[in-house]
Amino acid sequence: MLYWQIGRDILSRQKQQGWGAKVIDRLAKDLKIAFPEMQGFSRTNLLYMRALAEAYSDEQFVQQTAGQTPWFHNCTIIDKVKDPAERGG
Secondary structure, eight states: OHHHHHHHHHHHHHHHHOGGGOHHHHHHHHHHHHOTTOOOOSHHHHHHHHHHHHHOOOHHHHHHTGGGSOHHHHHHHHHHOOOHHHHTO
16 A cells, blocks of 8 residues: 555646646655665566556555555556556556
8 A cells, every 4th residue: 555655646646736847856854764674665666566556556456456565566566467457457
């Protein structure tokens, strides 16, 4: 759920500030500074978080299905299954 919520925040910020505002780059740096002991806040991972939030807009679905699936599997599904109906979201 954390990754999905971060993804939603990225989508919201990009909508407000525009794609070219380097929202993801700034957020990656800010998160690494704020949480130096935590892994998973690379630019690439943040792009996947954004894609997850864009692919699955229903919080209930994320809690029940995507949230129970390992992160790597979610990333693979996002990369390989482009049709939302097939993806389940």
